[in-house]
Amino acid sequence: MVALFEKHIKDNFPFLVKAKILIAISGGIDSVVLTSLCKEIGLNLSLAHCNFNLRGKESDADEQFVKDLADKLDVPVYIESFDTKAYKHSHKLSTQIAARELRYNWFKSLQEAFKIDYVLTAHQADDNLETFLINLSRGTGIEGLTGIPEVNNNVVRPLLPFTRDQIKIYATENKIDWREDSSNKEAKYLRNKLRLEVLPALKEVNPTFMDNFNKTIAHLNGTRGIVNHHIANLKAVLFKREKEQISIAIDELINLNPRKDYLYELFNEFGFTAWDDVENLLFAMSGKRIFSHSHRMLKNRKELLITSINPIEIEDYYELKENEKTIVKPLKLDVCDVAQIGDLKNEIAYIDKDLLKYPLIIRKWKKGDYFYPLGMRNKKLLSKFFKDEKFSIVAKENTWILCSGDEIIWVISHRLDDRFKVTPKTKHILKLEYLT
Template sequence: MLKEFKSHIDTNLSFLSKKKVLIACSGGLDSVVLTILCHSLDMFCSIAHCNFKLRAEESDGDQIFTENLANHLDIPFFVTSFETNNYAKEYALSTQMAARKLRYDWFRELLNQHDFDYVLTAHHLDDSLETFLINLSRGTGIEGLLGIPEVNDIYVRPLLPFSRDQILQYATEHKLQWREDSSNKSTKYVRNKLRHLVIPELLSVNHTFLQNFETTIENLRTTHSFINEQVGRLKQELFEYSGTETIKISIDSLLGFENPKGYLFLLLKEYGFTAWDDILDLLTAQSGKQIFSSTHRLIKDRTFIILSPLNKIVTKQSYKIPEDEHMIMIPSGILKFKEVTEMSEIDLKTIYVDKKTLKYPLIVRKWKEGDYFYPIGMKGKKKVSKYCKDEKLSVLAKERVFLLCSEEDVVWVINYRADNRFKITPTTDQIVKITIT
């Protein structure tokens, strides 16, 4: 197995060459074999062991055994212990999830403190099959059927191509010692049920089942890579960016697909959405309907759905501006006030008003139903809501419309139109230039 392991490292994980790696070693069969193999290849490795204090003396025995292994191999040894059950209760986690979080947080600390490049874990082919079956039983997309990734950020799993039987055979032939975790024999956990009850039955039906599974995983990964490439191209065609983070997607284009729900899943899954039936219904819903994930929201807006991050939603409602204030930050930009002697450039981001018409403090606030103003260049008054509709502003753009007000009167629908009542006249002797940048 050492020859096959070396070939796998050289061919597929050559980036590990001359790197400083940390081996997560529990003292069990898999991690002991991984440690011995890496040491045999003269890799620059150290051992890290977690004592989760879940099995009393047995856990302490694992720690002693692992430290002795490190001493025998003359490689650095790192150890820590956790009150796992207390942590699980405090953060309302299962014991397994608590142990996982504690373990990986500690590994990250070690990497930062001691300049390790990677953490190696001893997951193997059987583990990948168990993960596949767990995800399959819960309902999943293609990503959940890819098994355990061989490389995931700083974590590398060099034993993934090897079966548990291969690892056991290597350990037996080389008379290696390891620790048996008594909890692994219990069928209390789903993974152990699959390991002891389901997978043996599958192997009895077809003795090459594990090898066939490995082939299937490779095929799925090839398919997944192809799909990702096509989705990337599709995003280039369908995503219309407004700013850096807001995205508009044509509803007609989505409805033109034979399976809109499937395309929505592929296009939007990275944004944390899960309610795919509701998202599909959004395509034919009334404008203004919204769906939220933990990080983003989707809004139906006429012929588009708009995707935006939650941190872009404007929450503060109003700002007071005293007479001596010359600059203030608001959600739509920086508002600046300057007294000038004459008008110069005029555009949507600049207005000129007669200072005598202003009553301080001025107010910047979000518009609300019932607000109206007298648009400069038009006759009579107009509701702000009607103005936004006539300007064909999206639901998201409407949320970001702010008004500059003098008491209750609108001076400026910021970024859009000034009010006729505050304009410069021949009798104006004090001009205030207001800009938004």
């Protein structure tokens, strides 16, 4: 197995040969064998063990086992003890998800502190099959059937082609000790039930089942690659990107067939999962929107607009004091006195300073706001101005206004109020420039 493993590394992960790697080791057979194999072929390795304190003395014994193994192999080892139950309750997570977050957050900190290039985990072929069956039982697309990725950013899983039986034979022949996790024998967990009851039956029916499964995963990954290439080309045509917004013509989406499958491939990266809602949005009234955990999808006339949801709320009100020259929040604005009007641009406003009442107010617009657009004598509701100027809903939401008391001076970067314009009678001119 050492020769097979070394060839697998050289053929598929040559970047590991000279890299500094960290092996996530539980003390179980898979991670111990991975450690042994990496040591045998001369990789530059260190070990990281998480004590989740979920099995009392058994967890402590696992920790000691890993320490002793590191001493025996003469490799660095890092140990971290977690209060997993407290983290689980405070973050309202399952035990498995809590442990995963704690583990990978710690790995990341180790990588940064010790200049580690890659983290290796000991997932193997049987784990891959279990994940495949779990996803299949819950309902999934091709993404869920391609198995555990061999490389995910800087996490590498070099044991995926090897079966649990191969690993056990290697460990037995080389008299390698490992720790047994007693919870792995409890069939109340779905993964364990599959491991203890379903997989043995599949292997009994067909002795070459695991080989065939690995071939199937390879074919599915190839198909996934073809799909990804096609979708990437389609996005390049359909997605119009402007600053932090993506717009897509709805007619183009309606003509796709099979529509719902295309919608999944196009929009799953933005966190959307309710595909009936996404499809219904194509035929909804303008202004209808749906949300994922990270993005908003909005119908605006004949387009879908996708914008990210900022988890940190920015302030929507700011007081600009007299003689204040620059502000950076909630938007970037330069303010200065000038002797005469210069370039006329939407991003620049020249104002009769003597008409202002300080502090000036910068805020988001609200229903009922009105102003006197430059060049007009009559007032106009901002909502009507936005409609006439064909503002999208997102553009309206992102529009700021500058006010003197209750009067609007400037719809920032769009239109000045006629009441505050510079005239031949103006003695002092204030220049404001909106910096994008």
